[in-house]
């Protein structure tokens with residue numbers, strides 16, 4: 001398929017928003033295609049929630065333009081609101097109501113006819129695995145269960161786009177996995193998803209394309225491979241031998257046809273880890289080199305973020 | 316959309332059992348307490364401002380005029396001449412404490428030494444003022460017409476029994492009388508013949524002023540508190556994040572406010588109904604006496620009070636702020652408006668200040684129904700003021716809310 005035919009669901013250009021002296025969002029542009037899971041990765045205070053608030057029309061930008069399915073959000077905010085579902089960072093539900101009552105309320109704000117709404121609530125509760133607990137008050141739910149209802153409340157009007165602002169904060173691994181499954185299911189149904197987090201594993205698992213944010217700016221964006229290229233982070237294998245002589249080293253270097261950095265018994269080989277590792281090991285074996293330790297240096301988002309910003313993603 | 320929010324807010328209110336209990340049980344307890352406390356109202360005194368007494372001089376003689384002049388000279392009284400009918404009407408409406416009527420034949424009766432044809436029509440709801448008025452009137456009338464009347468009487472007596480008694484001797488006796496005047500007051504008072512007529516009391520026959528004060532006073536004060544609490548839910552929603560979530564949806568921001576107001580209004584009505592029904596069942600308050608007026612008064616009061624409560628919410632930024640603000644404002648308004656201490660025992664200056672409070676208009680309206688037994692048409696102005704207060708407060712709240720919507724979400 002010609003990539004230029006792919007529909008752009010969200011187009012953000014030159015977006016800026018300041019609070020007093022803080023440039024929370026500083027001249028940001030990106031676009032998101034229909035059906036994509038787009039990750040916004042950044043540390044605390046990077047401006048992720050501010051972007052979500054701007055895109056969901058509840059904050060007014062200082063500058064720039066946001067198009068949702070080609071509708072300008074400033075001119076057609078009602079149309080845009082119907083297209084968007086928002087899962088806020090905080091659990092925003094009525095504690096004193098049951099799950100079902102919460103969902104009925106949130107759904108009726110979008111004028112979903114009662115009968116259809118009821119059916120949808122049933123389906124969604126089954127999807128998130130809480131149908132059995134539907135009549136329990138939210139205040140009796142665990143943190144992970146509340147998170148799931150928090151997601152469900154954003155889906156009742158069948159939005160085409162889902163904004164998820166750190167939907168797994170404070171969630172145990174089991175619930176987190178359940179939430180990932182939910183997101184994957186929703187994406188398979190064709191919903192475009194914008195996902196913010198400061199967990200790189202989440203983005204790696206869920207998102208096709210990623211924007212890395214820091215201090216109100218997008219430092220880099222693209223697929224993981226594209227990001228890796230931009231960041232100059234190379235994958236490498238570090239092998240420590242029990243004993244290696246100068247001659248053996250030269251032999252190895254010529255056989256692998258790869259540049260080798262050496263210090264004492266250690267060598268670091270820049271390579272495509274997935275493709276080249278087994279080859280390297282077998283050559284070492286043939287040369288009778290006894291390996292003491294192997295470390296992989298993957299070009300993951302953690303490393304890419306570090307290389308791009310000089311900062312750790314989390315303290 | 317407003318309806319959805321409205322239903323949610325009512326549901327939120329009833330989900331909070333403690334709040335519900337407080338809203339309905341607390342006023343009932345207070346009404347009971349106050350009803351007993353005010354049961355034997357009376358005693359206590361208040362001076363300072365002169366009492367405004369209406370006066371109608373039907374005799375229009377030199378004696379009646381001099382009586383009026385001497386009353387006018389008293390520091391405790393301010394006399395306002397009025398036609399009898401108009402004056403009676405004013406007293407009936409609670410505008411003035413009473414009217415002193417000097418009837419035809421006043422002067423003749425003085426010369427004849429007969430009982431004087433005068434009448435004081437008064438509003439028994441203002442017992443304290445009446446007590447003062449009565450003693451002031453008696454003392455004053457005694458020293459002017461009382462002496463004259465007694466001398467006239469004795470003159471006649473001397474003339475019939477001791478005919479031929481020299482005028483000189485009579486003068487001497489009368490002069491001695493003046494010297495011991497203090498001792499004569501009490502016995503002479505009975506001959507004064509000031510007829511006292513309670514206008515209001517007689518026409519209603521309810522007689523339990525304390526109960527009406529207890530119900531009306533308590534109702535409005537408690538109403539203000541519970542509305543401020545209900546409206547405060549808006550600030551809770553801000554803190555819990557649900558307010559922000561409301562803004563994600565396509566509803567208008569003002570829908571949120573109007574929904575809340577609607578819920579507050581309905582609860583205010585409900586609370587008033589519960590209080591009146593309770594007072595009817597337990598204390599026998601005749602709520603069906605003028606049912607239409609009562610219903611309209613309940614609606615007007617509920618509207619004024621609920622929008623006032625929402626106004627408090629609109630100016631507060633946090634729950635704590637609202638708590639402090641509403642406590643101060645509501646207690647102050649209730650105190651000056653007569654919710655805690657009946658207005659009629661307060662000094663006149665306080666009674667004037669009272670008009671700035673919502674409580675005043677509500678309480679006076681209920682007085683009009685149950686105590687003064689005024690027809691609906693006479694109570695309408697008070698209802699109008701309540702509705703006007705409600706409209707102004709609503710308008711201010713809407714403007715404030717619109718201006719603060721963004722702040723509401725992000726701070």
Ligand SMILES: Nc1ncnc2c1ncn2[C@@H]1O[C@H](COP(=O)(O)OP(=O)(O)OP(=O)(O)O)[C@@H](O)[C@H]1O
Pocket residue numbers: 019020022023024042043044045046047048049050051089198725726
């Ligand atoms: N209402 C506001 N008033 C003032 N400053 C704000 C406001 N909202 C956000 N900011 C500031 O803007 C910056 C970006 O905040 P934002 O909430 O968008 O970060 P984030 O990436 O979502 O962080 P986190 O991972 O902690 O949720 C921060 O410095 C924050 O302090």
Ligand SMILES: [Mg+2]
Pocket residue numbers: 048049050089165166
């Ligand atoms: Mg955030």
